[in-house]
Amino acid sequence: MKNKLLIVGFLLAGITASAQLTVEKIMRDPKWIGTSPSNVFWSPDSKKIFFSWNPDQKISDSIYAYTIGSSAPVKANLQEIQLVQSVNNAVFNDKRTKKVYTHKGDLFLVDVATNKTTRITQTQDPEFSPRFILNDEWVVYNRNQNLFSWNIESGITLQLTNISRGSETPTVTSVVTGGGRGGFGGGGFNNTSVIPQRSQQSTPASVQTQEPWLRQQQLDLFDVLRERKEKRDARADFLRVNRDSVELRSIGIGDKNLQNLQISPDGRFVTYRLYTAPASGKNTIVPDYVTESGFTTDIPARTKVGAPLGKYEFFIYDKTKDKLIAVATDSAAIPGIMDQPDYVKDYPKLFGNRRAPVRGVMINGPYWNASGSVAIVDIRSQDNKDRWIMQLDAETGKLKLLDRQRDEAWIGGPGVSGFGATFGWIDDNRFYFQSEATGYSHLYVYDVKANSKKALTSGKYEVQSVSLSNDNKVFYLLTNEEHPGKLNWYRIGTDGNGKEKITDKTGGYEVSMSPDEKWIAYRYSYSNKPWELFVQENAAGKPVTQVTNKAMTEEFKAYAWKDPQVITIPARDGQQIYARLYEPAKAKKNKAAVIFVHGAGYLQNVHYWWSSYFREYMFHNLLADQGYTVIDIDYRASSGYGRDWRTGIYRHMGGKDLDDHVDAAKMLTEKYGIDAGKIGIYGGSYGGFITLMGLFTTPDVFKAGAALRPVTDWAHYNHGYTSNILNEPFNDSIAYAKSSPINFAKGLKNNLLICHGMVDVNVHFQDVVRLSQKLIELGKDNWELAVYPMEDHGFVEPSSWTDEYKRILKLFNEKLLKK
Structure with missing residues (x-):
């Protein structure tokens, strides 16, 4: 009996030891946590789910397939995966009886009823962006920056455009009215399509207006004239469409870049965009010191905010009238x-x-x-x-x-931002889009016939994603309407009626709907449980099948990971700040607190799903175990809270966003018994920036801070992000002066740790070098810099993560806990 008790004691001691957290343990290769599925997609027949997964702890993920109703997923065949991914990007005709897709650079047509596949092309040059036009009788596609079409019935291929790098073609504005709408007619230089320039110059203006009026009067008066003209026009249209040889209009674009080349459904209008790169604009260079060659190499990088912008132009080529229009x-x-x-x-x-x-x-x-x-x-x-x-x-x-x-700040929000904006047609009269007109991103329908706009959703929440059903009768939405930190999947009619909630768990959902819309596969997670894959019928109350169960290893599950409490903090301007709180056991509480600042600015970290900051989440558990109270907040500029929250930092980064952190520190002292002299702050990227601003401009609030890969001067960051918020440095110097930490370095009073990767192509290492020089010139000696020669903006090596967080922990233990 005594030996059994000893064995049980040793086992319990081993489990307890394995459950204790250390920086070295939590910063290991993330495989020690487990493996979560990702990149979920369906087979075209809606019977299989494919996803990336690594249940065997290999070097990298493999693609697995799960068949609906089967017992377990199996590793998928590479050729099958490639084909499925291609077919999933297929474009349907209007009746959804046929679809066309690109696979390995060639085009294929599928008859949906019979599943018969016809190969359209087999060429060295890749074809892409196929679609159906002209009553679904033709498939049009792009090849070598030109449009081609393939007739489904006859198999004939026609080249529709002749765009080249030749001298830029001037726009033609004066044309004779003629020809019907539609078809591939026109395109060549012929005597009836363009009015000779000499005639335009010599004909008096009075004649130019009088003669067309007289012609129209004749047609209105005499039936025989009108009938003859109609027959003549019909014959011309027939010959134009069916002639054997068409001399294509040559369109030169010079040295400009062709973008978004497409053709109208009736085959008449070709549209495209030309981009002219700026004449000047210096690119930055990031030196790479640790290389296989032993020599320093230069990594070409981005421009800085305020660099000259390129120019966009939009053109329409009317094939029927042989007219090129610059919009x-x-x-x-x-x-x-x-x-x-x-x-x-x-x-x-x-x-x-x-x-x-x-x-x-x-x-x-x-x-x-x-x-x-x-x-x-x-x-x-x-x-x-x-x-x-x-x-x-x-x-x-x-x-x-x-x-x-x-x-007045910048256009943005889910489904609104320029890339990935929600847009589509319900029918010939109604199209849908998302807008922040009410201050929150919602779904709208516009009727072009009635010239009216209708909101389908409303309220103080955001529509995160939108999908229109195959029959165009309902939308499927992912929204956070129940709580900013909870996501769910809904169905709503295109008229705004019959809204129905389909998912029902607290947490986060990433939903992939089957092509036939009968099923949804989704990644689901909770605050302390990483992502797993589930499948259910696409309706409320249906049974749920769990497909994967490897997100947590036994070692990871051995520790009781905290479910952080989601709270709100009153801000000085009356707003409520959402926050995640990690409290230590009462017996261990050391009256010190750490505030974590998430990166990206426009990002959400206060929610009920597994955080992308999983390393920081584990570190916060470690800190709580050592007696720290930890909090992270969705400060001003965070996503998930609407337009006013998103743009709260306009023209002053380090303003309201920093105020929110100072207000959080105040709440910690007033409500949670934290010593005001024992508050630390840390974060990476934008979080590193806020850390610097906190230590430089509110030095009595934060005793110590760790700024990881921080922006130190916004005039040296990129254009796309920075100009939205601060405009351009030479046009709005006030905004940059208020927002750049390097201008306030003199205010450093307490203890600062800076960590930065030397091959960071996002926030360049130059940022911290310039700040270091400033601190040296100011005579500051309460700071240190740790550099990581082989790390980019997001660290990769476990050794780097470990070194960085050991330094952070040492900083807090030495500066916040000392007597």
């Missing part, structure tokens, strides 16, 4: 294109006598309805303060405003 984007075409941002009032000498410029724009689309009768374009100003949704008259190139979204 105008001036003040006559786009309402408010010359509107000045509010911040210019702070610079009367700079802007007071300067004529407001026509802002550059980028036109996205067009998005045609199925019949090709209406085209919509999504236009973004290059300063990202305006979004115009406009109807495009392709025959004239004229634009008609349907919806304008203006934001």
